[in-house]
Amino acid sequence: MKRSLLSEALYQVGALIVAGIIVHIAYVTVIRPNADLLLEQQNVQQAVDPDFVPERSVYIIMKDFEQETCIILLLWAMAIIGLKMQQTLTERALLDRTLIQVSKGMSILPEDARNYARPSQALPEQEQAYLLPRALISGLHRFQTTRNIQDVATTIKDICDTEADRMDTEMSIVRYIAWAIPSIGFIGTVRGIGTALGQAYQAVSGDIVGVTVSLGVAFNSTFVALIISILLMFMLSQLQLMQDRLVLDTQNYCDERMLRHLQVPEKGS
Numbered sequence: 001m002k003r004s005l006l007s008e009a010l011y012q013v014g015a016l017i018v019a020g021i022i023v024h025i026a027y028v029t030v031i032r033p034n035a036d037l038l039l040e041q042q043n044v045q046q047a048v049d050p051d052f053v054p055e056r057s058v059y060i061i062m063k064d065f066e067q068e069t070c071i072i073l074l075l076w077a078m079a080i081i082g083l084k085m086q087q088t089l090t091e092r093a094l095l096d097r098t099l100i101q102v103s104k105g106m107s108i109l110p111e112d113a114r115n116y117a118r119p120s121q122a123l124p125e126q127e128q129a130y131l132l133p134r135a136l137i138s139g140l141h142r143f144q145t146t147r148n149i150q151d152v153a154t155t156i157k158d159i160c161d162t163e164a165d166r167m168d169t170e171m172s173i174v175r176y177i178a179w180a181i182p183s184i185g186f187i188g189t190v191r192g193i194g195t196a197l198g199q200a201y202q203a204v205s206g207d208i209v210g211v212t213v214s215l216g217v218a219f220n221s222t223f224v225a226l227i228i229s230i231l232l233m234f235m236l237s238q239l240q241l242m243q244d245r246l247v248l249d250t251q252n253y254c255d256e257r258m259l260r261h262l263q264v265p266e267k268g269s
Contacts, residue, residue, distance in 0.1 A: 004129075008083070012173070015079035016072075023072045027063075035063035066188030066221040070181050074228045077177045081239050084171070088242045091130045095249055099123075099136055100257050107263035113144035116258075132250050135159045139258060149262045156254045160247050167243045171236070178232050185225020192218025 038057050061067070099120050102108060108116055117140040120133040127133060135156045142155045 011083060012076075012080060016076045019072050019075035019079065023068055023075065027068050031059050032063050035059040061220045061224060064188060064221055066184050066191075067224045069184050070225050070228050073177050073181055073184075074232055077174050077232055078235065080174055081235050084167075084239055085242060088239070088246055091132065092242075092246055092249070094127065094130055094132045095253055098257075099133065102257065102261050106261060108140075108143070108258070108261045109263060109265060110144050110147045113140040116140055131160065131163045131246065132253060135250055135254050136258060139254060143262055147264050149259065149264065152262060153259055156251065156259070160251050164244070164247045167247075168240075171240070174232075174236055178229060178236060181229045181232065182225050185222045185229075188221025188225070189218040192221065 035057070038060055062071075100116050101119060102116065117137050120136045121128070123133055128137075138159055139152045139156045143149070143152045146152075
């Protein structure tokens, strides 16, 4: 477990570093040079033709540091979500396997519980840590110990509820990113408006280029941050849906293939 947590932490740090490098290279080599060129051309055309209306360009919309930061955070969150989705799909694959050998009409007695747990215990160590094997092994061991079916059902439910809480807790960093992205966009808005107000004297004298550029920074940063936030929240909701289904399907698996077959012999029989 400690090794898994360490590898996951290293993956998250590495994903952030890689995302930052890739996005910064793209900004330095493509986005900002093209944005500066377009802005220079538009300024020249506005000086020649007062009625000139500049076209909105993706390069200009994306050129500021706030947008760059938002994209880095998006890629970082996508890397984390991708890892969690891959882990969830791997665990779901166990639901298609027969981990408890019991046919229709057969009963599982407390004395036989250990034998029925052996297929799950024979799994590789990594797979034994998954939700389904843990629920089956714990339930069968509980049945052997207490000889009480209700205790088995409670044990399985507690394990599934704990796993759901754990998965929800591990997504706290993604939820923080989803909150931080609009906040960074708002920082760009404040910065742009503040700069525009500082250039108000130029607008009074007839030069509105500085003011319009600063207001562009304000609106573009908010626009990009909100779009990214919507996309990230959609991916996060899909991951949460997958994880919730995994927990529910695990409970159904245990109910249909184990709980309904449990039987406690009557005393004296």
